[in-house]
Structure formats: C-alpha cells, structure tokens
Amino acid sequence: MSGIVKSFKGIVKSFIRRFAITQKSAKILMTAGIILFLMLVFFYIFNSFFGYDPYEITRNILEPPDSNHIMGTDQLGRDIFSRMCYGTSSSLAIALIASVISLIIGAPMGAVSGYFAGPTDRILSVIFDALYAFPGIILAVLIAVMLGPGVYTTSIAISVEFIPQYFRVVRGLSLSLKERPFVEAIKALGARSRNLVFQHILVYAVPSIVALVMLNMGSAILAVSGLGFLGLGLPPPTPEWGTDLGRGRDFITMGVWWASTFPGLMIVISVVAFTLIGEGLNEMLKTSISGVKM
Amino acid sequence: MPVPLELDFEYSKRSRFLQNINIVLNAEKKAMRLREFIITRLLMTIPTVLLLATIVFIVMRVMPGDPVVSLMGSKVGSEEQIEIIRHALGLDRPLHIQYTEYIFNLVRGDLGYSMVRSNPVLEEILTHLPATLELTLWSMALAIPLGVYLGTVAAKRQGGKIDSVIRIGALVRWCIPVFWLGIMLQIVAVLYIPFFPLSGRLSAQITLNKITGLYVLDSILTGNTAAFIDSVKHLLLPVFTLGTTMAASLARLSRANVIEVLGEEYIKVTRLKGCPEKTIIQKHALPNALIPILTYAGLQIAMLMGGAMLTETTFSWPGLGRLLLFAIGYRDFTLIQGCIVFWALIIGLVNLIVDILYAIIDPRVRY
Numbered sequence: 032m033s034g035i036v037k038s039f040k041g042i043v044k045s046f047i048r049r050f051a052i053t054q055k056s057a058k059i060l061m062t063a064g065i066i067l068f069l070m071l072v073f074f075y076i077f078n079s080f081f082g083y084d085p086y087e088i089t090r091n092i093l094e095p096p097d098s099n100h101i102m103g104t105d106q107l108g109r110d111i112f113s114r115m116c117y118g119t120s121s122s123l124a125i126a127l128i129a130s131v132i133s134l135i136i137g138a139p140m141g142a143v144s145g146y147f148a149g150p151t152d153r154i155l156s157v158i159f160d161a162l163y164a165f166p167g168i169i170l171a172v173l174i175a176v177m178l179g180p181g182v183y184t185t186s187i188a189i190s191v192e193f194i195p196q197y198f199r200v201v202r203g204l205s206l207s208l209k210e211r212p213f214v215e216a217i218k219a220l221g222a223r224s225r226n227l228v229f230q231h232i233l234v235y236a237v238p239s240i241v242a243l244v245m246l247n248m249g250s251a252i253l254a255v256s257g258l259g260f261l262g263l264g265l266p267p268p269t270p271e272w273g274t275d276l277g278r279g280r281d282f283i284t285m286g287v288w289w290a291s292t293f294p295g296l297m298i299v300i301s302v303v304a305f306t307l308i309g310e311g312l313n314e315m316l317k318t319s320i321s322g323v324k325m
Numbered sequence: 326m327p328v329p330l331e332l333d334f335e336y337s338k339r340s341r342f343l344q345n346i347n348i349v350l351n352a353e354k355k356a357m358r359l360r361e362f363i364i365t366r367l368l369m370t371i372p373t374v375l376l377l378a379t380i381v382f383i384v385m386r387v388m389p390g391d392p393v394v395s396l397m398g399s400k401v402g403s404e405e406q407i408e409i410i411r412h413a414l415g416l417d418r419p420l421h422i423q424y425t426e427y428i429f430n431l432v433r434g435d436l437g438y439s440m441v442r443s444n445p446v447l448e449e450i451l452t453h454l455p456a457t458l459e460l461t462l463w464s465m466a467l468a469i470p471l472g473v474y475l476g477t478v479a480a481k482r483q484g485g486k487i488d489s490v491i492r493i494g495a496l497v498r499w500c501i502p503v504f505w506l507g508i509m510l511q512i513v514a515v516l517y518i519p520f521f522p523l524s525g526r527l528s529a530q531i532t533l534n535k536i537t538g539l540y541v542l543d544s545i546l547t548g549n550t551a552a553f554i555d556s557v558k559h560l561l562l563p564v565f566t567l568g569t570t571m572a573a574s575l576a577r578l579s580r581a582n583v584i585e586v587l588g589e590e591y592i593k594v595t596r597l598k599g600c601p602e603k604t605i606i607q608k609h610a611l612p613n614a615l616i617p618i619l620t621y622a623g624l625q626i627a628m629l630m631g632g633a634m635l636t637e638t639t640f641s642w643p644g645l646g647r648l649l650l651f652a653i654g655y656r657d658f659t660l661i662q663g664c665i666v667f668w669a670l671i672i673g674l675v676n677l678i679v680d681i682l683y684a685i686i687d688p689r690v691r692y
Contacts (some may be wrong), residue, residue, distance in 0.1 A: 049412070052609065135463040161373040164672050166628055169649065169665070173381070176653050177388040253502050257635055260504050280508055280639075284523070289513045295505030310496070 042237050049315050059313035064307030067300055071119050077312050080115035085114040085270045093287050095171065102290035106282065111289065114270040115297050121182065122301065127253035128186035130193065130244050137197025138240060142233045144198070145205030146224070148213055156202075159195040167192030175263040185264055189254045193247050200243055204236045237318055245309030249302040256298045272298050360682065366680060370673035377669045378431060378662065382424055385658045392416070392440040392656045396595025414440055416658075427662070434662040441655045446663035449648065456526060457644035459627050460563055460636065467568035469622060472575025473615070479576065480583035481606060493577060498573040507566045507639035512563065522559050524641035531555050563640045569634065571625055578621055582614040582632075616687050623679030627672040 050058070079233035083100075089108035096103040102111035130285070140159075148275045171188045208214060209232065218229055258264045259273025260280075273292040279290030294313070345494060363609040393410050411417045415426075436446035513683055527533060535550040536543050541560065544553035586592065587610055595609050596602075597663040633645030641647075645664065652660035 072406065157372060158376065161376050161669075164373075164624065164627060164676060165377065165669065166630065166634075169668065171662075172634070172650070172653060173384055173388075173665075176383050182681070247366065247502060253500075256502055257504065260502075260635065261638060276505060276508070283508060283512050283515055287515060290517070291505075291508050295502065299497070299501050302502075303497060306496060306500055 039234070039237070042234070046238065051182075053315040057279075059311075060307045060314065061311030064304045064311060066303035067307070071123075071297075071304065074116050075119045077095045078113055082116060083110035083113040085109060085117040086268055093290065094283075096289050102293045105290050106278065111293055114275060115272070115293055116271040118182070118275065118294070118297065119273060119301070120226065120296075121265060121269060122252055122255050122273075125182055125189065125325050126248050128180055128183065128249050129189040129251045129254075131191035132186060132190035132223075132242060133247070134197055134240065136190075136203045137194040138233065138236070139229070141198040141201030141203075142205045142228050144237070145202035146209050146228050146232060148206075153204075155198070159198045162191070163195035163199065168254065171254055171258060172261065175258055180264065180266045182265065185258060187254065188258065189251055193251065194256060196247065197240070197243065200239065201236055204239060205232050207231050208235055220225045238312075242309055242312035242316060243313055245305050245319045247309075249305040251310065252302050252305070254296060326597070343614040348495065362684065363677070363681060364372075366677050369671070370677070374666060374669045375428070375674060376651065378428065378666050379424075381662050381665045382623075385656075385661060386420060390657065392658055396441060398646045400641050403672065410496060431666065436666065437659040439652075439657055439660045439663075441657040441660070443654075445499055446659055448665060449660060450645065451641060452538075453648040455647050457630055457633055457637070457646065459526075459541065459560070460567065460633055460642060460644060461626065463560055463564045464568035464571060464629060465622070465626065466624075467564055468575055469572035471568070472624060473579045473611075473618065473628060475576040475613075476579025477583050477606060477611065479580045480587065483584055483604075488580075492580070492671070495573040495576040495687075498569055499577070502635070503566050503570055504635045504639045506569075510562045511639075520558070521562055522555075526556065526559050526642065528555050528559075530687075559573075563636055566639070567629060567636045569628060574625070575618065575622070579614060579618055582617055583610055586610045586614045614684075616683065618680055619682060619686070625674050626675050627668075630668070630671070 050061075084189060087217050089104070091104050091108045093106060094100060094104045094108075100110050100112065102115065105111055105114070140155060142317075144155045147217070154243070170191050174188035174191055175185060178187060205228075214227065214231065217231055224233075255264065255271070256276065257270050257272030259275075260277040262277060265271045275289050276294035276298075279292075279294065282290055374396065393407055393416070396410060408417070415423065425435075438444065439446050439449055442449060463531060475491050475495070479488045482488045505601075510633040511523050522528065532545055532550050533540060533549055533556075534547050536546055540556035541553065544550075544556055583606070587606075592605060592610060595605050600609075630645065632643060633642075634650065636642065637644045643670065645668075645672075649661065649664045651657075654665060
C-alpha cells in the first residue's frame with residue numbers, strides 16, 4: 032500500500048513541476064477553467080445562505096428577470112437563480128459519480144487487456160469497440176429507463192458511455208508502457224504481473240487519466256442535461272439544469288425566454304470550465320519534465 | 326553541372342516497362358486483398374450486432390414496465406384479457422425460447438411486428454429513416470467543409486490571433502448542448518424573425534409527392550418550388566444546430582492534424598524548393614492530414630444519428646431518434662430491439678465504408 036502512496040506523491044510532485052515549466056497557453060486555459068469552476072462554487076455557497084428556497088412555489092408565475100428575481104421565475108413561481116445554483120450540486124455530483132464509475136471499470140480492464148494481450152485482449156477489445164462505436168446517448172437513455180430516475184441510476188446510465196473511452200486510452204498506454212525499460216527492470220526484479228499492472232503501469236498512467244477525467248466531466252454534464260431534457264433525469268421537484276431547460280422549453284412560444292436560457296447558460300459555463308482544465312492538463316502533459324515539447 | 330537523369334535511355338525505358346507491369350500486378354493483388362478484407366470486415370460486424378442485440382434483449386426484459394400495460398392504455402383489463410394479449414405477443418413464453426426465436430428471426434432479416442403500432446418494425450424504421458438521413462446528410466455537408474476550412478486556417482496561423490479565435494470558438498461551441506442552441510434559435514425566431522418555422526419538416530398546407538422521403542430531393546424531382554423553399558426553410562435551424570457541433574470537433578481535429586503534417590520533413594523540403602505556402606497546404610499537407618479526419622467523420626456519422634435524438638426532440642423532427650424515444654416510452658420491445666439492431670448495422674456499414682476508403686486513399690495502410 033505504501034508503495035502506491037509513494038508513487039502518488041511522486042505524481043503530485045511531477046504535476047507541480049510540470050505546471051511550473053509548461054507553456055503559457057496551458058496555464059491560461061487551466062486558470063480560466065478553475066476560475067469558472069470557483070465561480071459556480073461561489074454562487075452555490077452564496078445562494079444557500081442568502082438566496083430563495085429553490086422548492087418554494089409562489090404565485091409570481093413566469094416573471095421576467097428583475098432586481099428581485101435576477102433570472103426570473105418559472106412556471107410554478109420558483110426563483111430560477113436559486114434553482115440554478117442548487118442545480119450545480121446535482122449535475123456535478125452525477126457527472127462526478129459517472130466518471131468515477133467508468134474510471135473504476137474501464138481503466139483496470141484497459142491496463143490488464145493491454146498488458147497481457149492475447150485472447151482476453153481481443154475479446155475485451157471487440158466488446159468495448161462495439162460499445163464505443165454505438166452512440167452513447169442511446170445506451171444511456173435505455174439504461175436510464177431501465178433503472179428509473181435518481182442520482183445513482185442516472186450516473187450508472189451515463190457511465191456506460193465513458194467506460195470504453197477509459198478502456199481505450201489506458202489500453203493504449205499500457206501497450207506502450209510495457210515495452211519501456213523500467214517495466215522490464217521491475218519484471219526482472221521478480222515482481223508479480225498483478226503488482227506490475229496495478230502498482231506501476233496504472234499509476235504511471237494517472238496523469239493522462241486525470242486529464243481524461245476532466246474532459247469527460249464536461250461530456251458527462253452534457254449527457255446528464257441531455258437525459259434531463261428528455262425527461263429521464265432526476266424526478267421533477269429536484270433542481271437540475273437539463274430538466275428545468277426541458278420544462279422551460281414549453282413556454283418559448285409565449286415569449287418566455289428566461290426559463291430556458293439560464294439553465295443552458297449554466298450547463299455551458301460548467302462544461303467550458305471542465306473542458307478548459309482538461310485541455311490545459313492535456314497540453315501540459317505534452318511537455319516533458321525537461322521542458323522539451325514531445 | 327547538372328547530371329542528366331536518364332543516362333541510358335533504353336535501360337530506363339525497359340525498367341519503366343517492368344515497373345508498369347509490377348504496378349498492374351500489384352493492383353490485382355491489392356484488389357484480391359481488398360475483397361478478402363471487405364469480407365472479413367463484414368463478418369466482423371456480425372458479433373457486434375449480435376452482442377448489441379443480446380444486450381438490448383436483456384435490458385428490455387429487466388426494464389420495469391410492460392408493453393401490455395401501455396397497450397391497454399387507460400382501460401382496466403381483467404387478468405384474463407391481459408393474459409390473452411401477453412400470449413398474443415409471445416411474452417408468456419420462457420425467456421430462452423423468446424431469445425432463440427428473436428435471434429433466429431434476426432438472422433433471417435425479420436425484425437417482427439411493432440407491439441404497440443402493430444406494423445412491421447422494418448416498415449416503421451424505413452418511414453422514419455429518411456428524416457434522420459436528410460438531417461444528418463445536410464449537417465455533414467455543412468460541417469465537413471466548414472470544420473476542415475477553419476481547422477486549416479487556424480493551423481496556418483498557428484499561435485496568431487485568428488488561431489486563438491477559432492480555437493476558443495470551436496471549444497465553446499463544442500460545450501454548447503445541441504438542444505440549448507436549438508431552443509435559443511427558436512426563441513430568436515419567435516421573438517424577432519418569424520421567417521423560420523419552429524418545428525417539423527414541412528408546413529401543413531404544402532403537399533409533396535414522396536419518392537425518396539428526402540423532402541428537398543423530392544421537391545426537386547417533382548419540380549415543386551413551394552415545397553422546395555418550405556423544406557429548406559424547415560431544415561435551416563436544425564442543420565445549423567447539428568452541423569456546427571460537428572464542425573467544432575472537426576475544426577479542432579483538422580487543426581491538430583495539419584499542424585502535425587506541416588512539421589514533417591517532406592513539407593520542409595517542399596518549402597525549401599520554393600513552393601508557395603498555399604500550394605504546400607492545399608496539395609501537400611491537406612491530403613495527408615485528411616486521412617485521420619476521414620475516420621473521425623465516419624465515427625461522427627454514427628454519433629450524429631444518435632445525437633440527432635436530442636435535435637429531433639427539440640425541433641419535433643419525425644426521425645429515428647424520436648421513434649426510438651416513442652418505443653421506449655411505450656415499452657414496445659420489438660420496436661426498440663429493431664431500432665438498436667438497425668442502428669448497429671448502419672454503424673457497421675459506415676465504418677466499413679470508411680475503412681475501405683482509408684485503404685484506398687492511404688497506400689501505407691495494409692489490410
């Protein structure tokens with residue numbers, strides 16, 4: 032166990048060192064992403080102390096934005112700004128759980144498949160390639176209907192979309208890493224294959240996986256809101272961006288633009304935040320420790 | 326002193342003749358290999374389709390809800406009536422028998438009858454396919470030139486202002502969900518520009534003889550000007566919504582690829598020879614950079630048709646995505662299975678075509 036902790040310490044150190052020497056553009060991307068993310072967190076905290084109750088139904092139905100309700104009210108007279116802020120937690124929670132589930136399933140399978148090659152690799156590759164080529168949203172809709180609405184069920188439905196991605200990336204890394212001298216050295220020292228895969232190869236792949244997680248968080252938020260938009264996300268009173276957007280859509284012919292504009296804006300901001308961080312990390316990883324761009 | 330290239334004229338002629346023969350022989354060999362390759366690839370799609378069919382079959386049977394209940398609607402039926410319908414749909418038989426029969430019929434190309442609409446599943450799919458196809462094809466027609474053009478321009482001015490604008494624009498566009506962009510366009514259309522219709526494929530008052538089911542093509546074939554204008558008007562917003570999504574990812578990809586190719590040795594040689602920058606990009610860099618883009622575009626067609634589910638819902642577009650959503654809502658087992666299998670087949674086919682094109686375009690690819 033301590034070996035893994037040690038390796039992770041090394042990874043964090045190399046992350047910091049890399050960040051110091053990376054190009055300006057990567058730094059700008061990451062900083063912008065982090066600022067956007069902090070903004071969402073700030074509004075969430077601010078609103079939970081000073082804002083309206085997101086569940087409170089009032090008689091002020093579909094009021095346009097004014098100083099009282101800065102994003103207006105929805106069809107049940109609830110304050111949209113407050114619902115948007117609360118929606119942050121549910122959308123991000125689902126996206127995070129989905130990413131973690133797909134990471135836990137996809138990454139180890141990819142590492143094993145790439146390292147051992149042979150028939151296991153071929154069977155797993157066929158299965159995951161089939162899943163990868165298939166539009167994820169369709170599988171997500173099917174599974175979301177099968178499992179019913181809820182935070183965990185929606186997360187599972189979405190995670191199916193991303194498992195093949197982790198599998199492919201980690202398998203590729205594992206394929207190239209097993210030819211490296213350090214792996215051969217460890218093998219020569221008599222390490223068991225299991226330890227080699229999980230303590231060395233998988234740990235070595237962590238930086239790439241972190242960048243992928245960040246990029247996938249953005250896609251996962253898009254998927255969550257897509258399911259919500261189709262009415263398959265969280266059950267109605269819970270604030271969730273996609274669901275609220277889908278509800279607000281019914282009123283656009285009446286000229287009510289605010290009920291669908293702001294949920295979408297929140298989705299875009301959060302997706303942009305994670306994508307920027309992911310892009311920045313990705314660019315950073317291209318720069319090796321010595322500062323030479325690979 | 327320049328060295329004459331062809332010292333021995335006779336020799337070079339002979340060698341060229343031999344070379345030509347070799348090229349012909351190689352081409353024949355290549356064609357043989359290509360045929361083998363296509364057959365292998367076609368065989369490879371079978372396990373994929375069977376796998377998806379099995380997954381869908383299991384998911385259907387585990388899914389809460391019952392097609393019988395949605396068939397009955399609000400009517401309250403006795404136990405006996407429900408049993409009769411259940412028997413008629415074949416749902417009362419053991420699962421393994423249902424499964425074997427389903428796979429057996431599938432292999433024969435029989436997708437069965439829709440449980441709720443009682444039409445053949447294939448017929449339902451084929452009536453909805455043209456709508457999705459029209460949307461997807463026009464989106465591709467917008468996305469591929471736009472994406473590749475923007476990506477190339479950005480790559481040419483790497484690090485400049487135009488590059489940053491295109492990069493950030495593509496990134497932000499990629500982050501905007503299709504349904505939100507669609508709704509925003511609809512809001513603008515409602516409030517400011519009544520020119521654009523909000524939903525559907527054709528206005529109610531316009532009639533059109535359906536030949537292919539692709540309305541723009543049909544209206545041209547029948548010489549129906551009113552229908553042509555109307556169908557194009559209906560297409561504009563959905564195609565813009567879906568097309569720019571794909572254009573954004575294509576722009577990012579082509580930028581990266583063109584930059585990679587521009588750094589290669591042979592480009593440097595061409596530049597040293599004094600070839601103008603425009604020719605370098607158009608004739609030397611772009612063809613090589615396009616190869617990976619082709620694969621990606623193939624994958625994207627599949628994704629577009631799936632992603633069209635959201636666009637179709639936004640614009641009430643009567644395509645395959647909406648059909649599948651309908652089927653899921655009513656728990657129409659046969660229709661859901663049919664849609665998924667059909668989708669898997671299309672994806673397999675598109676990937677096969679892309680692989681063949683890949684092999685033809687890129688002589689380095691071995692199959």
